[in-house]
Amino acid sequence: MAQMMYWEAIRRAHDEEMTNDPLVIAMGEDIGVAGGTYKATQGLYEKYGPERVIDTPISENGYTGLGIGASFIGVRPIIEIMSVNFAWLALDQIANSAAKVRYMSGGQLTAPVVIRSPGGTAHQLGAQHSARMEKVFMGIAGLRVVTPSNPRQAYGLLKSAVRCEDPVFINEHELMYNMRGEVPDEEFFHPLEGSEVSRQGRDVTLFGYNLSVHWCLQAAEILAREHGVDAEVIDLYSLSPLDRAGIVRSVAKTHRAVIVEEAEAPVGVGAEVMAIINEECFFELDAPPLRVSARNVPIPYSRPLEKVAIPNVGQVVERTMTLFRRRNKH
Amino acid sequence: MAQMMYWEAIRRAHDEEMTNDPLVIAMGEDIGVAGGTYKATQGLYEKYGPERVIDTPISENGYTGLGIGASFIGVRPIIEIMSVNFAWLALDQIANSAAKVRYMSGGQLTAPVVIRSPGGTAHQLGAQHSARMEKVFMGIAGLRVVTPSNPRQAYGLLKSAVRCEDPVFINEHELMYNMRGEVPDEEFFHPLEGSEVSRQGRDVTLFGYNLSVHWCLQAAEILAREHGVDAEVIDLYSLSPLDRAGIVRSVAKTHRAVIVEEAEAPVGVGAEVMAIINEECFFELDAPPLRVSARNVPIPYSRPLEKVAIPNVGQVVERTMTLFRRRNKH
Amino acid sequence: MNVMPGYVSQGARQDGYRPLSVADRKRLLREMLFARRFEERCYEAYVERKIGGFLHLYSGQEACAHGVLEAARPGHDYVITGYRDHIHAIKCGSDPRAVMAELYGKEAGVSRGRGGSMHIFDVAHRFMGGYALVGGPFPLAVGIAKGIKLKGGDEISICFLGDAANNQGTFHESLNMAKVWELPALFVCENNLYGIGTRIDRSTAVLDQYKRAAAYNIPGIQVDGQDIEAVHKAASAAVEHVRSGQGPYFLELQTYRYRGHSMSDSNAYRSKDEEKKWLKRDPITILRNRLIEENELSLDEFKTMDREIIDHIENDIVRFAEESALPSAQDVDKYVLAENDPWVRGKGEKA
């Protein structure tokens, strides 16, 4: 098992898939000559040339639609949207074309595009560069949404996304590109559906995805060390569809659930996981499920404001403990 | 109290606000000379002229952004997006400009625009004309979302939205423009926040908004007549912010909740209301809250498919009754 | 503004053009007449509530799709358009019965009844679909052109859209990319002077649409869209330009729709005078009269042709649509995602 960074894992997946299939192409702003803002496509331009590694104009809806159209006839575009904030501009082609074409053509056409984009809050990038849009993509029928929490997933999810017949949105994170982790040396394809138990536990389940998985893991350590609470951590690497069975399995075991999301609460991952728990295993609950979310504000630039706008490990611990202090249901 | 149609109520609100303030303008595709696809602006072009009743090019992001820019210096644009499906194209200006400008300018600028659009599934309009996007707008901090279920609300909510300093998205419905209802003769401004008890009841709360309020009311009649179940119906005319207090008040009384939404379930109104119930009054529940939603598919054209894709009154009744048949929690 | 066609710019090579033979012109007359009758029959079916949703008819614009596609290779070249799409699909080779069945929402429809009038798809004939968002097809067409270039085929990608669609941002972004990457895309603008009820001069700063292509260094030309021979000649040069690897091309056809924008539109915004002027330039009548003048056709032959077409539509096409089955409600969840795609389960080692 080689240690590599998140961006290196994404780059490796690109490279392998482009070698495997001449119709796999990469496109996006500054991904070619410049090698990509986060280096995810570094060196590919030199290796595969301008026809397959395409520096696009600043035309998000246009080049996303272009990738979708190319995918109609067998091309497998991996589209990088430099920051998820710019995806607001491309939602028309993603929602109206990519996600609906299979259905409205009665199965004749499909749009096997991969759209990758960093979708978290980094450091002081301000309101227009700090949106978290996973909730928007999860609401679009016909689109798959995955979000890697480590280099192994970043590699394996992109590999499978490229091969899959469906359009897949991959929600990455600006703060994770330099994260190190193990990636198997042998080629592999990560499942696009399901969830992963990142830590076994008995007392409460902490649900996270992408960066928040790491907050959950750190919180779990503190909960064990300082509060004797044994938390299970579930990594929801597939946000659409969500792994109903995996969610139920864990809650049926721990009887308590905390969903940790980097985004604001309204109509988000936390709400959807809570809804699934209510629908699938309400009677397993010993306490109300709760969500730890960002404040419902555009993200401020100033550091002290930004810090409190986004959830942190301390909050996860503290909010989780309320489940044990609060009166039991029966 | 005059009886008028939903479209007439919207037209009246436009007319009164445009008479009251010369900086209130209406803009959108075919709203002027043609009078508006659903007649909501009929006659205004003749009355107020082309500078204030503006037929726009087919440039959704452009003219929405134009309205937002004009609102920066005191203009009060009422922007009609002919079908909410076209709003996918305008989300950039709505989310990145209108919703964030107050925050990122430290309160110096605000975008008091009103964006109106029919946001439901009509009859056989197909996948690209049947989207329900309320969930998308509800996820945007800095934007208000209201949705009128009758002519009185259609009139009063638009009136208040025009005066309010915040950007407001008004989610209308293609199938409701010809609905008749009473609207007070005297001018009034409907609250932009809160919810309304459309029917008092003791046994279960049916939460609806826009068209689904009417499904809930019909279901309540059947539940009373055929099952002796006394259902309360809550009209969530404000989707952002949602009326937490109103939701809790009703659930604390009925101890059972059903959320009826025309949209697909994932990360929608149903999920958010369930989350609020879990957070605010979990221990009041005698049964798991449930949601009656559309199937998670692009909407098909063919009638028999479209019919089953969208929820109906029968489903509301049937699903609600499961709350009474199912074993009680204790 | 001058609402009548006429002005034709330079821009496309006209040399080596092989004019249409009499046989071709007779066939095209029949095809256009069929198109007209097909659309008018859809109108009736809509009034009878056999067809639902939005219905946009092509009557008046027949010479555009037929003239352009006659110059291309239907079934081989990729074609994409908007919601006014029945005739483009049929000219690409779609079975009119399957198109009508689609409008009836039947399982035997081209799109299995899932799409309806605005979403005719027939990938077997490389008709890549009708789309309902104005401007949506521009980037898709350019993407198909990119795919053609990557795969090294000799197909071209043809995008038919209206005049008002050119005000959408996708027009700008797509034409720029098509030129920067020199892609085999032919943009056909069917300029019928209106976007629903808004006349072009009220929404658009430049009335001659082909001139807008110059902002992307894309050659463009404006042609009388009511004269199929003029369309065919200009389109032949345009297709040759694109197929020979010289990059994208923009073809503006000046035309007119006879009916309202869709069934819900009354045309109140158009002067009867303007409509009369255009009716005088009916594409079917123009070609018919020419053939009659040349003694290649008699009025009786034409009337017989018309009767045959009407019978064929009624007894074959409409009957098929009427008699075929509706989709079953159980299939509502089909075609959202690929069915058991192996890659969804993954492969090889995993934690």
Add this chain to the structure above:
Amino acid sequence: MNVMPGYVSQGARQDGYRPLSVADRKRLLREMLFARRFEERCYEAYVERKIGGFLHLYSGQEACAHGVLEAARPGHDYVITGYRDHIHAIKCGSDPRAVMAELYGKEAGVSRGRGGSMHIFDVAHRFMGGYALVGGPFPLAVGIAKGIKLKGGDEISICFLGDAANNQGTFHESLNMAKVWELPALFVCENNLYGIGTRIDRSTAVLDQYKRAAAYNIPGIQVDGQDIEAVHKAASAAVEHVRSGQGPYFLELQTYRYRGHSMSDSNAYRSKDEEKKWLKRDPITILRNRLIEENELSLDEFKTMDREIIDHIENDIVRFAEESALPSAQDVDKYVLAENDPWVRGKGEKA
């Protein structure tokens, strides 16, 4: 392609132009020098981690904002731009201390520390903001122009953006609307030949950006953006055109940024040769040397001026930013929505 400025098109009336006085030119020299030193000081502060987020510097382009706004009425006319916005705001009248405090994320910042470098707002001086989405300001600027027209004022709306922004759909939609409605909007394109690391010829079909305005019947001109006197002359005609009610105007300024696109960019994609060529045409040096040749300025005076500016920035501006307070975390929810807006509660009868 020719990366050096020079070619200037026709298009703007040059008659009745009042050239800049010596006093004006000396003041502008000081202003541009101040801008340069201000930006370079930001660079240091960023390296010292006093400034966070993305930082885009204006060094090399000073003659653009100063030349154009000198010809307009800063503080009266509305100005909007992208993320490279510090200097535009200061030229509109913003207190440089409040701008620096904004970069430091302080409550005393122009945007109360909420915006940061990319979101300088100073509505009191009619600087309507810096926006971080490329192309986002186009429709906003046109909307402000629409508002001016409705209110009947004599202001104009000035939108400064880069060359690569012109490939965004909003450019197309906004210019078309500005012309259709004849709005008082001046579009200033600061063409520095790159969008981050992508050179204009790799992303754009038409290299001369002013030519793209023709697709909307908007007059345009291309000017040497390094010579503030040339900029001022062309801008004066452009401003006059727009203010006198003749509709929108497009002004392309050929310029160059010295530093990387933002602090995270190394400029690796540019040839040192190209950079040298442009450094020879430094806007400050050009004006300084002219004044010296005319014996209106001595090198010593210039050096003194420079020292004064550096001291001022250090002891006044940076000190202010350093010493002022950070926002309090309790205020994180402020400015999302209006505070107790009465209309939210409604008024008059309700059920």
